[in-house]
Amino acid sequence: MPATDAIDKLGFFMAIMLPFWNIPLIVRVMKRRSSDDISMAWALGVWGCMVLMAPSGLRSHDIVWRTYNIINLVFFTGVVAVVLYFKRKRIPNDGRK
Numbered sequence: 001m002p003a004t005d006a007i008d009k010l011g012f013f014m015a016i017m018l019p020f021w022n023i024p025l026i027v028r029v030m031k032r033r034s035s036d037d038i039s040m041a042w043a044l045g046v047w048g049c050m051v052l053m054a055p056s057g058l059r060s061h062d063i064v065w066r067t068y069n070i071i072n073l074v075f076f077t078g079v080v081a082v083v084l085y086f087k088r089k090r091i092p093n094d095g096r097k
Contacts, residue, residue, distance in 0.1 A: 026082050
């Protein structure tokens with residue numbers, strides 16, 4: 001079935017491409033030198049879910065799911081690292097606006 005092959009190839013390609021959308025977020029945080037607009041609970045919650053889903057992805061026979069899991073975990077770990085780094089570097093608020 002050629003249609004199934006095309007769908008599988010498209011799914012595989014998108015499994016690789018989707019995690020690359022994390023790059024603009026990483027770049028924006030680094031340029032602004034602030035991650036104040038990103039919820040720490042959200043970032044750690046999403047990352048934690050990915051870590052807990054990773055064993056399923058690594059064991060899967062589905063190449064699309066396995067590829068997506070690996071690449072997304074790598075890129076989102078980058079997001080979390082940058083968010084944590086720039087939350088730590090927060091300048092104390094002295095009450096002035």
